Amino acid sequence: METKIESLTIGKVARLAEIGVETMRFYEREGLIESPPRRASGYRQYPSDTVDRVRFIKRAKALGFSLREIKELLSLRAAPRTKCTDIRQRALRKIQDIDEKTDTLRRMRKALTKLVAECEGSRPVTECPILASLSTQKEKP
Amino acid sequence: METKIESLTIGKVARLAEIGVETMRFYEREGLIESPPRRASGYRQYPSDTVDRVRFIKRAKALGFSLREIKELLSLRAAPRTKCTDIRQRALRKIQDIDEKTDTLRRMRKALTKLVAECEGSRPVTECPILASLSTQKEKP
DNA sequence: CTAAACCCTGTAGTATGGTACGGGCTGTAT
DNA sequence: ATACAGCCCGTACCATACTACAGGGTTTAG
Incomplete structure (x- = not known):
């Protein structure tokens, strides 16, 4: 050793x-x-x-x-020569991606929570809250 | 028509x-x-x-x-015969998955924000905050 | 000292999630 | 009425991200 x-x-x-x-x-x-x-x-x-x-x-x-x-x-940090403005640009872009993902997750969670609540209330589960919660959202490609 | x-x-x-x-x-x-x-x-x-x-x-x-x-x-809602307790179980499990994902995203975002801040301060970007922000987390498989 | 467990390179095969034909009907706009 | 976009099915092919050998050298525990 x-x-x-x-x-x-x-x-x-x-x-x-x-x-x-x-x-x-x-x-x-x-x-x-x-x-x-x-x-x-x-x-x-x-x-x-x-x-x-x-x-x-x-x-x-x-x-x-x-x-x-x-x-x-x-x-993003690996290349030490990279211009800071460049790193900044790319990082901001990634933050946007992340925010979009987070938002979708938030809506999915809400839908699932609603589903759980319906189940606890022992009411019939006829509608699909997962879809419902997402149906109004337009996509931005 | x-x-x-x-x-x-x-x-x-x-x-x-x-x-x-x-x-x-x-x-x-x-x-x-x-x-x-x-x-x-x-x-x-x-x-x-x-x-x-x-x-x-x-x-x-x-x-x-x-x-x-x-x-x-x-x-989850599709099969109307499915037992509510069963749906509930599965939905809760999915909510867990979602929370884990959200948490990882939150940490990634924080790291990227830090990186952006460093760039704005025109300080040298030597360390990788993305990794740093995640390094202490243990994984739960 | 030797056997089990590990590591090496290289190549080939697999699972997932599409994407692209070929050959042939259908709908619709002029 | 005809061209041309759109749809049908079936099959084949593709990229991504592994995963599994084959054939061989290395470490290390007993």
């Missing part, structure tokens, strides 16, 4: 982030996590914060962001 | 919901929208509320719900 610097094998990162080892390598090929240093044997050595990065990827994916979009999100 | 009942062709629904005609038929095959009545010619005749249903599908997809999950969401 020469260096006590925290470094993890691919398998450990994968277990901590709850994804597969193959997926780790896939993300590396896709440029979502950078190619880590290697031991003499060729084994990857990850810094421990990689786990957070992978968890982030996992969560963002669950929110409907594509790997391409996630890459963009992660690279 | 015998019947003034609002009914739309597949193409009209598709245009209104901003998806492709092929996708409409795909969703029908997958059971996400029910097989509508047909004219003598075989042409599908959709009631106008189908547009809302399709828009809902589109939005839910953008939030990371799979078609299977969306089908579940849409069928």
Whole structure:
């Protein structure tokens, strides 16, 4: 134990982030996590914060962001040369995306809550509140 | 013009919901929208509320719900025989999912806002607030 | 020292969610 | 009445995001 610097094998990162080892390598090929240093044997050595990065990827994916979009999100600060105005623009755009998603979730939640209330009141559930709550909203592509 | 009942062709629904005609038929095959009545010619005749249903599908997809999950969401009220307690259970479960997603979005938004603030202050952007804001969160699978 | 568990590269296969024909009727506007 | 957009079905193909080998070297616990 020469260096006590925290470094993890691919398998450990994968277990901590709850994804597969193959997926780790896939993300590396896709440029979502950078190619880590290697031991003499060729084994990857990850810094421990990689786990957070992978968890982030996992969560963002669950929110409907594509790997391409996630890459963009992660690279917002990555390039140190990038003009601040540029970063700002892109970040603001992402915030808009997020606000739209949040709003849709809020409406879905409201609809489901209504459904639950109807069920508790033991009244017949004939109409679909999920649809009803969304029906008036126009989409802005 | 015998019947003034609002009914739309597949193409009209598709245009209104901003998806492709092929996708409409795909969703029908997958059971996400029910097989509508047909004219003598075989042409599908959709009631106008189908547009809302399709828009809902589109939005839910953008939030990371799979078609299977969306089908579940849409069928919560669909089966009138379903026990209320059962519907309630499933709805509550979905609300949990939604709350988790909302929370992640909230944190992402906060991180991006911070990033924007840093850019406005024209300070160097060295750290990645997106990751930082998520790093302390443990995942609950 | 050796066996089990891990890691390596490369390639191939899978699931999901569409998208694009081909070949052929139908509706409608001029 | 005819052209041309729109619809029908069936099948094939596509991108994305994994997932699973095959064939081989490496670590590490006992």
